[in-house]
Amino acid sequence: MDQESKERKSQRLQLLKQRAQAVLDQCQKSGTMDRPDAMGTSKLLEDLRIYQVELELQNEELRAAQLEAEHAQRSYRTLFDQMPLPALVLDTNGIVDDCNERATTLLGAHGRFVALDIRFWHRLNKPDRARLHVALRDVMPGQSQVLRRVEITNQAGAPVVFDVHLIGLSMDYKLDRRVLLLLVDRNAEQAREQERRLYDALLDATDNPIYAADLEGKMLLVNQALLQLLQRPRDAVLGHTRESFQPLRDALLHREADQQVLQSGVPTTFEERIHPVGESDPIDFVTRRFPLYDRAGKAYGVGGIATDVSALKAQQRKLLLSESVFQNSDQAIIVTDAQMHIIRVNAAFTRMTGFSAEAVLGQHTRVLKSGRHSPAFYESIGRSLMQTGHWAGELNNRRADGSFFTVWSNISVVRDSEGQVMHYIALQSDVTQLHEAQIALQRQASYDGLTGLPNRDLFNDRIAQLVAQSQRQQSQFALLFVDLDHFKEVNDTLGHQVGDILLRTVSERLQRGVRSEDTVARMGGDEFVILLPNTDRPGALSLANNLLVRLREPLVLEGAGSYRPMASMGVSVFPEDGRSPDELLRSADMAMYRAKMTGRNRMLSYTADMGASNDLAFTIQTELAIGLVEQQFRVYYQPKCMLNTGELVGAEALVRWDRPGHGITLPGVFIGVAEKSGLLVELDHWVMQDSLRQLGEWLRAGLWKPTMRMAVNQNVADLQRSDLLDQINALLQASGVGPEMLELEITEDALLHHTSEQLERLQALRSTGVSVAIDDFGTGYSSLSYLRLLPVSVIKIDQSFVASMLTDANDAVLVRTIIDMAHDLGHSLVAEGVETPMQCERLCELGAEVGQGYFFGYPVSAEEFEQRWLRNFAS
Template sequence: MPRLIDGTDPVLLRLGALVQQHVPLPMLLVDRQCRVLWHSAGAYHLLGPQGATHSWLDALARADQQRLRMALSSSVAELHIEGVNWVLPGGEVQQFQVWLRRVEDPELAPGCRVLLLMPERRGEALDAERGVLHALLDSTADLISATDPSGRVILTNRAADAALSPDGATLVGRKREQFLALPEAMGMNHSDRLVLDTGESLLTEEVVHVQPAGELRHYLTHKFLLRDHFGAALGVGGISRDVSAEYEARRQHRLSELVFMNATEAIIITDADTRIQRVNPAFELLSGFSMEAVVGRKTSLLSSGAHPPAFYAAMWAVLGSNGRWEGEFINRNAAGGHFTVWAHIVALRDDHGQVSGYMAIEADMTQLRCAQTQLEHLASFDPLTGLTNRALLQDRLEQLVLQSRRRNQVFSLLFLDLDHFKEVNDSLGHQAGDELLKHVARTLRAELREQDTVARLGGDEFVALLPATDGLDALVLAQRLLSQLSVPTELPGAVQYRVRCSAGVAVFPSDGNSAELLLRNADTAMYAAKAAGRDRVLAYEPAMSAASAHMFDLINGLQRALVQGELRLHVQPKFRLSDCSLIGGEVLLRWERPGFGLLGPDEFLPVAQRAGLLPKLDAWVLRESMDWLQRWRSQGLWPDGWRLGINQTADDLAVLDYARQFVSELNSRQLDGSLLDIELSESVLVQLSDRVQNDLNCLLQQGVSLSIDDFGTGYSSLAYLKSLPISVIKIDQSFVRDMLNDPNDCTLVEAVVTLAHKLGHSVVAEGVETEAQRQTLLSLGCDYGQGFLVSPALPCEDFEHCYLCEPELTA
């Protein structure tokens, strides 16, 4: 039995009973003077009566006595001393490990300590025990390790060394930062710290690059706190199981689920009896059926009735033999409508090769099929009017030529073009123009027979193909069409508009025995009708082709003239009506055509406008005029206050960045805008878009004056006139020429002058040829004139010689 130094002390009695019950190891309770206050039964049996009393230190070697005395006097709460040699009662020397812990109890004197004695095992037994332990640790593929609180490895098994050691050597004694990537080491140290701080076990997933190839592996690690015999933390133990395969399986499952849920194609999974097991959101969106509405039901729920039984029989035959089928389906949606899909169906088989179900992946083809239908329609029909287009007309015309040739029959081709259609677009907008074209198409279809073909070739050109119709009947029909089209129709904006058309007729085979020739000759007859005054129909005559060839020759010649320098500038003076003193001039274009002499603008400008060459010609005139003006200014010939008028059209202003290019031409020649007067045709009035308005305002800011040319001869509008930033109105010479003989013309001139002055504009009268005209215009209040009374248009060199070098002639 253990012996108590003081058997009456109740505190010691209580403590002794507790230790006796729970601590069978040798244990001593000593004070600061090394006196034994209490000993356990284990200490009594091991050390004997002498060793468990006040003389216990005498049983120690001298060096060990000194070590223990120093430890007992230390202020450190807990100490561990290894290799303490103790002489037992029989004379045997036993080596112990000694743990000393300070006891904090108000009933005991300060400085008391508990000594726990752990006998050191002998080398052979210890080695054997360690061998068994390492054999057990190395027998598992799991990674087992332990680290002290500083993160240094104190234990590993073979699997851990092989996986984590770069050189294959043991990891014991190393810190993780020495053999792991820093982020991996920091993550493990962090989880260790959680275990140390909380004392709780932790299950965590760790990602580690394992050796020797540095492969990334996933581990599920169980971490737990390691404690000594006193319950103090020795470090953290860890057992890591490689779960890379499970992780990859989970990843693949998540990926498959993501693909299934986010696929843009509808996916349907059924059992072997085609009962739906699952569908994805794309199916719900495509079909309108929710997953709850279709799960458990057969796929026949989607049948639209568009496919015959033979279609499904063939599909199942292919699925049965090949295990897969693909093709186009027309299915029924939840609303009862139809949608088209391209389906890829695969038979799903179990481990025994038996069909366990089916998976269908369906891509929506509805819009594609609609688009194809629309494209097929667009390939043959005009999208705006619904009429036959050029391609289908060409095909039908060629077929009719072959048929009529075999049957020796005639037929006619009617070519129609709207007069002044551009003005409708420009003044009322393209929406009104489109409505007008649709109105014409409806009228033509209503007036023509079912066997006739009506086509729109593009723009405002229409063709009617009239089988078994001779030239006379075609002319009568064309005249009736023009009359019917001329009935006023209402366009957007509550505008009443009367359509005017020019038409040409060509007859097979007299006017052409091929589709191409017939179409060309009908077109030629239509242009002849326009040249004859518009709003009429003409039958083709061979002489028209000559006129058409002449026009083609003019177009080619103009293109050549721009390159080879055949264009010339003339200038006609402008003068005050009061005293005939000059105020400037207007630039006019001439063409010195080889073999034809000098051509006036009336002979080639209409053709240039039709061919789209007018902007190029006007751009050349603008640059050339500025070059002459630069020369005259640099030589001091151009008087201050004079302006040079240059004609520009709506086509010119339609060019993007027109104002910027204009100003750039001025700046490159160091010219001031106040030297120029831009004369605009009345067509500008009906194309006064915001961009054109801004361009004109930009020119005004540069000092450029703006004039409206030939006022009263085009599509005039007082509303446009008010909003246009102009300075001058020019009265057309047709009014000036007849005003002495026609009171109406005289009244119109007076009205224009009064209107212009009221709006703050000055007025220039064109075509002033006689003194009587000058006096009349002067009496009507007109400001300026232009015409043969003073001078015709002169080449720039002659104008310079006559009016710039000898200024006395200008008065």
């Protein structure tokens, strides 16, 4: 029965009482109380009887409600007491209002409320008391809060860790606020956490790398040994696949091994290698991999325990090496027991003596005796072995066929840890073989295997002796440092075998060009040095010039036809250029480097400023790389004009470097450095791209005639690239320029060393319409007959010949000869370096068509070239 029904029935009862009282009062006044039908008494009695029934029903409902409440209370108490968690009900002041049996057991109270609140709060430490008081005040009805890791001392005095869940009870429970506390025991979880930490500590304490990975290869577990090997923090490994923290080759191999274990379901042992970060040598491991199963028996990953076997592998390799040395040694090796019975011999023993191993095993060493030594001789050997553990000397022994031979024998004693004799080991060699082996070893240590020249070690010894001798005698000597030009191209294009032939030929020519007391040594690669005792600077320079001429003599190389070797040489002199071998070698090296940077195929003597030049070259190389990234380079354009009319017929694209802090820098400063440092190919590509872009803009603006050509310098090394033609075609299409408007300029000395592949690419370029020009013609020191083989259209006469043709009869003849020969072969001419009207007039008389030089115009920026030449020419 709800509260509203009770109130309605109470109101009806009150009204009924008032009506009955009024009727009774009326009856008493009128004297009609005893009359049954007076004043509606019957009706009143009927109403009273009805209400009496209602009251009885209400009483029954009240009794039922009371029984239900008592039952609910007993159910609540039963449920409260049977809760699997200790539970308490507290008010906001912390007074315990109720608790269940588990709470009383935990707190050790003998009665449910016997000082329970005091016991509860005394079981808490001070920080947790403060936390709980704050939470009791903060939690509101219908809200909840959790206090983690609250420590409560149980009745046994042991601390127990709980999570305390606070639930604010509604006002239906009590008129003021109450809070239900549920204590969740975390001791088991804490024990598991401690167990996990112990487990992790054990895993991290071992030196064996341990891991576990899921089916996708993501790391589930790694120990410290593996993290240290990988040089990665734990969070960079856990949850990641191997590809994110291992070299790809290692990751793929290890992933494949994991998959093999998952597919087979059988634990398997693998031999594998891991390449640690920052270390050059891999580490050998034996890894036991095994599948990981969940409680349902389903595989969820792979585990592995690895053992570093690098030391074992190294020991095995040493044992194998020792066995290999034993079996393959040129010396006969005999191993005996303590009684001199033979237990092992090697193949060299059989070759030397004619006895097979089967014939001598178990035999006493006296089977080898020749009978030519006295007993006293053998007794002396025995005494030496006992006293020193070693004996060395000549022995005369007998072969299986009965013949005698003399060996040099080294006998050693092998003792155990207690000093007792275990074995004797004898190494024996024919005296003649030993002598030959010593000579061979000496030559191998001192001479280059390819050329037969003294190597770096022997050279160092000889120059040290020469320095000491020259200091005593106060005399001079010279050092030549020789480095072949374009040797890398020979190796790359013709192969190392052809390169070896070239190195042998060069070494022979150098040896034939010096005196018997001079030393020619190979330092490695294509570098040679020559020691010239009692030689001053003029003598060294004269010899260097003679050697350059000798080296340039043609030879036939497979794949290149007639080839002329060239070299750059540096000269240093003792004591002016250095008083120690290192200083002299460094000075000659600097001079050689300067010779190579200033054009190759020449020699230079060391000067004091070359050290600074080398530092400058290094600085330029560093800034070049930055300049390419930051687009610091500019393309300048120099006009090409008809010699007879001055009409513009094209231009040459020339690179300039807008070097920060230095302004516009000419190519002579940086091209050599770019070539030597490997940056020239990238620089050439940028010049090609930018010049064709500019040409396309001029063409679309109607400023560039289709009959004119843009010349761009091309490195011959680019001709080795198989994609060169595709790259040029792509640049032409992107810029909207036809191939007939492009001319590639390649220097003569580079074309002298052409290969069949280069010729094919040049021919392919020419077939597309691209013109090919030989730049700096006449400086290659080569036969001109090769011109008929090259698919070129234009020959550019080198400016050095044009500059002196009016004053040097020989150069005049050369210019005329080049022009006539080019015309006979169907090539057109461009004369470089035209600076005066007289040169222009003379070249016209000789039949040259086009000129380029300061007489017509300097190289200028694209904007200035457009204004000065293209717009004026167009108008």
